[in-house]
Each structure stands twice: as structure tokens, then as C-alpha cells.
Amino acid sequence: MQVNLNDQVVIVTGAGGAIGHAMATAFARNGARVVAAGRTLSTLQATVDEITAAGGIATAVIADVADKDSARNMIEQTVERFGRLDVLVNNAGINGGPEERKPIHQYSDELWERIIQVDLNGVYYCSKPAILQMERQGWGGSIINIGSIVGLAPLRLQCAFTAAKAGVFNLTKAMALELAPLKIRVNAIAPGSIMFEGTRKLFYADAVKAEAMMSHIPMHRPGNPEDIAGMACFLASEDSAYMTGTVNVVDGGWICGYTRDF
Secondary structure (H helix, E strand, O other): OOOOOOOOEEEEEOOOOHHHHHHHHHHHHOOOEEEEEEOOHHHHHHHHHHHHHOOOEEEEEEOOOOOHHHHHHHHHHHHHHHOOOOEEEEOOOOOOOHHHOOOHHHOOHHHHHHHHHHHHHHHHHHHHHHHHHHHHHOOOEEEEEEOOHHHOOOOOOOHHHHHHHHHHHHHHHHHHHHHHHHOEEEEEEEEOOEOOHHHHHHHHOOHHHHHHHHOOOOOOOOEOHHHHHHHHHHHHOHHHOOOOOOEEEEOOOHHHOOOOOO
16 A cells, blocks of 8 residues: 655554564655564564665564553654654554463462553553654644454454454544544554464464365454555555544455355
8 A cells, every 4th residue: 555654753662573564664664763562572673674765764662562651752752753653553462372372260369460561551552652652742643553353353262462453443433532623643453364474384284274264254364464564554644534433344244144055
């Protein structure tokens, strides 16, 4: 997707992961100056190196979204480096692995707290200082929260992830209501099954598992990180200037309804 993001300053949290990497590089291709934020310098630097090799502008910032001081420092470093902040993408998130997916009465309290802290509290911790910065600037901005379709159509054995992502979507709407007078738009993206190394190992490397997964998807294929990146660029741009409080589903039709014959 080609949109005009020239000279916009964009923070992408979780920029070392597959979707974060795709969004960061897409923002840069469209003219933005990118802050790749996350906990692992090596993966962040790989994203930055790809952007700069293509002629873009990017920098890496170590940040833990689950720590409010670290989140605030991320915003401060961004403004020190680029002098402004126009777009925040709250992408960082975690989930339990297959061995940790259990019914709620057997679910790990520690895992519950860790997922809620990163996936939901992290959105709050990062958004608050970003909003204060955008308010000081006076010209508004855009916040994009990355959720999951499980926040709209819950799946079994993932109670914490489901609760966190549902919370992200309602938080998105509450933020949109409150921040519209400040010219700050807040929207969300709900990805479906996206192909990257983790999902390839879990679902798509084995033909039987892959077919079972794709039987839920009307388009009968997984998405790719670039599908999410295109939506993020659109939501960050003036092409979506009258959109706020939306949850944009990018899932190949998964949650439209049942696809199997009864």
C-alpha cells in the first residue's frame, strides 16, 4: 500500500517480531521516520538495518511495554531523537504456548498476570505518555492498537489472551471517544491467522494441522504480516482521517461465521 506518511514519526512496539517488522518497514517505505521498540536489541537492529539499507530513517529503542517507566522513556527517547511523535502502534504482545493452553480452572495464574500485563496494561502504559506528547504538540495524531480475532470471537483454552484482546478493543473505543477533541484518532486491527515462523511450526508445517486450521478460513489460507502492515499504514494516514474507534478485522473471513458443513 502506498500512502503519504512523509516526515511522520512512528513508534512500533514489538518491532522485532514478524508483524512488527512488517509494519515498521512499511511505514518507512511510505516516508515515515520509524522508532523500532522492543526488548531484544538484535531483532530491533535487524529491522532498523533493513529500513536504512533501503534509504529510510529508523532507530531502535529498548523498551518493555509492561513497565510504565520504560514506556515513558520510549516516548521521551523518540522526541529527543526526532522532535515529535505522530503515530503510536501498540503491537507488542504475548500468548501462552500450546502446552500452556488449558481451561480456566487449570490455567496458570502467573501466565494470566503476565499476558494481561503485556497485552492490555502495556497498551495503557505506552498510550498515556504518547497522548500527553501529542496533546503538547497540538496537531493530533494516530494510535493503532493490534489485537486479535480472539478478542471478538473467543477461542477455547486461551482465557487470558482472549480477555486481554477484548479489553484492547473496548479500550480503543473508549480512547477514541475521549481523544477526538484532541484530534487524536484511535483504531484497532484484529488479525486472524498470520503466517510467520511461529505459526508455521505450530500449524502449517504439518499438512493435516494446516488443513484443519484453514478449514476455519473462507479464503482457505493464512494471511501474511504485510496484510496487517497495509492496514496499519492506512490507519496512520490521512486517507483514514474520518475513522476513529474502529476495529478492523483482517482474517480471511474467519469470524464471519461457520465454514464447515454440519
